[in-house]
């Protein structure tokens with residue numbers, strides 16, 4: 105008798121190396137929470153990365169660094185399946201089958217494709233065009249019930265759902281299931297420049313695993329309420345990114361005090377930042393300790409990822425068998 109499985113969530117992220125606070129608050133924290141009530145499958149999307157990278161130098165290291173941060177942040181291999189996308193090649197096979205039910209015009213019309221072409225005019229490759237199909241294959245391969253996405257990513261998921269309908273209609277099957285959106289509050293974490301979304305490429309990030317001194321330095325460099333020029337000028341915490349961070353990392357009493365004192369110039373930005381750096385360092389200390397411990401044994405991390413790929417492959421094999429069958433391919 106088939107036992108009823110837990111609802112499944114799937115998510116993937118490109119290997120961007122050491123993770124920053126924006127990655128943590130925007131995604132990783134949610135991954136950790138989801139693994140408590142879902143069968144969670146998380147991929148490090150190294151194949152997706154190939155669509156835009158100019159060199160693969162450092163790609164492996166980036167995968168390892170990212171995995172270290174994920175595990176240190178609380179993603180547990182016993183609860184979640186974590187693997188490298190390239191290590192479950194069934195996704196490439198499903199991508200091929202799905203590509204037969206997607207019109208080229210649909211892909212070239214996608215705003216994300218146009219944006220990528222604008223950003224990488226010297227490298228408009230086939231992989232870039234097929235990117236949404238590969239992304240859909242990721243999700244559908246694991247028959248994910250839910251995909252945690254922010255509202256801005258909802259069109260990507262809708263694309264995957266449309267592929268399911270086209271595929272199931274073409275082959276008169278129900279083998280692929282339409283994933284549902286698990287609406288997730290993905291707060292836009294602004295970087296140290298006070299303007300742009302936190303991003304490694306913009307060098308406005310604060311790494312989770314940075315040491316205390318580096319964290320203090322990064323916090324010191326944060327742009328505050330730009331109207332507050334002198335220490336004696338009153339400030340406005342509502343428009344200050346430092347205060348936004350306090351609201352996440354500092355106790356409510358301190359936030360209330362800063363909110364009050366900033367407005368009457370009772371606290372200076374230097375002090376305010378010192379308090380934030382101290383609270384950030386305190387909050388991240390356990391994660392950093394776990395990471396340092398894990399980093400002593402990278403072979404163990406690769407082993408966990410290998411094990412994750414094996415577990416993911418079991419699910420993937422089932423789907424591929426069903427899909428080939430639905431298409432009418434012979435399975436000799």
Ligand code: SF4
Pocket residue numbers: 328329332339340341344345346347362366371372373374376377
């Ligand atoms: S005191 Fe704090 S909240 Fe106020 S402007 Fe300075 S850094 Fe921002």
